Amino acid sequence: MSYQKKGQRLSVWARGFAGALALAAVSVTSVPGEAFAKGPSRCANKTEASALHMRSLQNHLMVAALSCDKRNEYDAFVTRFNKTLSNSGKTMKQYFQGAWGKSSSSQLDNYVTYIANRVSVQSLDNRVSFCNAANDIIQHVMKLDDAGLASYSATLPKENTEAPQVCL
Numbered sequence: 001m002s003y004q005k006k007g008q009r010l011s012v013w014a015r016g017f018a019g020a021l022a023l024a025a026v027s028v029t030s031v032p033g034e035a036f037a038k039g040p041s042r043c044a045n046k047t048e049a050s051a052l053h054m055r056s057l058q059n060h061l062m063v064a065a066l067s068c069d070k071r072n073e074y075d076a077f078v079t080r081f082n083k084t085l086s087n088s089g090k091t092m093k094q095y096f097q098g099a100w101g102k103s104s105s106s107q108l109d110n111y112v113t114y115i116a117n118r119v120s121v122q123s124l125d126n127r128v129s130f131c132n133a134a135n136d137i138i139q140h141v142m143k144l145d146d147a148g149l150a151s152y153s154a155t156l157p158k159e160n161t162e163a164p165q166v167c168l
Contacts (some may be wrong), residue, residue: 040099040107043167050150051091052111052166057141057153058085059115064134067123073138084146099167111165118159 044052058078065074078085096104096111123130137156141149 040165040167041101042099044095044099048091048095049168050154051088051095052168053153054085054088054150055092055112056115056159057137057149057156059112059159060119060156061134061138061141063116063119063123064131064138067120067127068131068134070131070134070138073142077138077141080142081146081149084149095166107165111163114163114165115159118162 061070061074061077064070093104093108096108100107141152144152
């Protein structure tokens with residue numbers, strides 16, 4: 001699950017984090033459009049909300065991979081739950097398409113960036129506490145099955161319930 005770039009191997013988490021950082025750079029310099037100001041046209045149903053929670057958990061663990069040197073653990077998480085994470089990603093994309101229409105891609109990018117930024121701030125505010133909690137989370141989720149992961153992701157972290165682009 002790695003690829004070569006200028007002689008370096010980049011793992012799944014590195015590609016995802018690099019994408020999140022690129023999105024953050026774009027979102028910081030761009031002004032939200034009229035659709036963003038209006039909000040979504042509908043709220044997420046239970047399945048879509050679960051997908052949003054799953055992405056929040058994934059972002060949390062992605063930041064922990066970088067901030068807490070948990071790269072191997074994050075790679076194991078992504079490998080183990082690849083199908084579940086992929087399905088959640090598709091469901092999340094469908095929610096944004098239904099809620100935002102033509103601006104769904106940019107709104108989805110804004111959402112993912114918002115979550116990543118919130119978690120990054122948490123890691124910077126108190127690295128030791130963040131890393132201890134992240135270690136507990138990764139240890140716990142690796143004992144779960146797919147259904148357990150979905151249930152657990154709804155309990156933490158709560159960044160996505162505060163995101164301005166979604167309606168749960």
